[in-house]
Amino acid sequence: MKKRGVSVARIIGVDLGTSNTYIYRKGRGIIVREPSVIAIDEEKSKVTALGQAAYSMLGKEPAGIKATRPIRDGVIAEFDVTVAMLHGFFVKAAGKGSLNRPNVILAVSNSITEVEKRALEEAANEAGARSVAIIPSPFAAALGAGLPIEEPRGSMIVNIGGGTTDVAVMSLGGIIQCNSVRVGGDEIDEAIASYLKRKYNLIISLTDAEELKRRMGTISPTAEEITEEVYGRDAVSGLPAAVKIKNTELKEPITEQLAKITECIRNTLEKLHPELSADIHDYGMTLSGGGALLDGISEYYSKKFGFEVKTAQNPLDCCVEGIKKVIELFPEAVSFNSK
Incomplete structure (x- = not known):
């Protein structure tokens, strides 16, 4: 069922990305700015960490705990885990104020199919949304x-x-x-990790590849050359190893x-x-x-x-700032699907 004219005070804007999630609430600004990562105790089916706390656990989880990114390539890869992550972010967005079952404006990539779009709507509903409106991320x-x-x-x-x-x-x-x-950024991280394995027999995690990209990644022809020691595991011996690489090497991947x-x-x-x-x-x-x-x-x-x-x-912040403008300037133009 589609509806318009919902209370602006009850609308939140959500940029649910593969890497990060941003949530805007009128009067409070961007109140969630977290990695799209969740950690779950698999035996108890209980959330143990969310956002940045879960991100810091990637690849370092103790037995029985799984830290994961449930959104991949802009779509849901793990439905129940996505619901749990969204619910946690909705609770954080509510804060101490009353925001029971918000109306959610969700920005999604133009590349997703109708089936993938419905899955995102359903996940938001199950996470606690009263109704969901979809707008294109590039818009x-x-x-x-x-x-x-x-x-x-x-x-x-x-x-x-x-x-x-x-x-x-x-x-x-x-x-x-x-x-x-x-x-997107994830594929660049994978390319960097593959390059280091191919050239130096050094295996690093995708999280480490992402951090390396942030620190040293450049495609500028005028970038000053810098060298950094990168730590990982030797692909042949399986032992801890380190290699020195230049930032200019990363241009290739x-x-x-x-x-x-x-x-x-x-x-x-x-x-x-x-x-x-x-x-x-x-x-x-x-x-x-x-x-x-x-x-x-x-x-x-x-x-x-x-x-x-x-x-x-x-x-x-561009995407969530755009949703903010929709909420503040023309919320009546958005059509919500209620559960």
């Missing part, structure tokens, strides 16, 4: 980045998340062209994954009408999401496509 990200999407000109956003990248061109308040690829995003951007541009193509050439495109924090990425894509590419001011 929310563009709003949050401050792009003038309501104007009669093309605005382009590339939202690089943990598991998916959404590329969209908008005009007059709607999405004109959109493409998605299930490549990173650009392998960025090539897939490049193709997605190119496919989107090739489908535009000439008028919109001219707008994008004049006004450029904006990068959002965690992937936009990669050193040198805006210059990389500007060189690839020959027009200005800029990174949003707070790329991690």
Whole structure:
């Protein structure tokens, strides 16, 4: 059943990402900003840690405890675990105030199927939502980045998340062209880990690969060369090992994954009408999401496509900031599905 006109005070905005979850509540701002990770005691079926606390346990869990990311490639991989994680985040969002069974606006990737979308709605309902509304992540990200999407000109956003990248061109308040690829920060982490194993016989966890990417990842041609010792396990002997690597080495595995995003951007541009193509050439495109924090990425894509590419001011918050604008400015435009 679809309904409109729900109380704004009871609406929360949720950016449920593969890597991180953000929740906005009117009057209190962004009140949840946590990794999308949960730890569960498998014998007791009890949540032992959530968010950052669970993230710090990845790969280090004691016997009987499982720390996991239940969202993969922007969709639910473990339904019951996702419900438990969302419920925990909803409880945190409620705080000491009364927010029993909130109405939830959920931003999701354009790449997901109707079946995957319904699974997300059902998970939110079972986690405690009274009703759920779905909006496209690139639309929310563009709003949050401050792009003038309501104007009669093309605005382009590339939202690089943990598991998916959404590329969209908008005009007059709607999405004109959109493409998605299930490549994001997680695939870059996997590529870095694979590179170290292939070149140095060093096995590191994906969590360590992610931290390495944050500290040393760059595709800037002018980046100062730095060297760091990386610790892991020798693939041959099985013993603890360490190797020294340069940040410039990481360009190879990173650009392998960025090539897939490049193709997605190119496919989107090739489908535009000439008028919109001219707008994008004049006004450029904006990068959002965690992937936009990669050193040198805006210059990389500007060189690839020959027009200005800029990174949003707070790329991690763009999507949830966009949901915030929907809640505050035009909540009546959102259609909620009740359980």
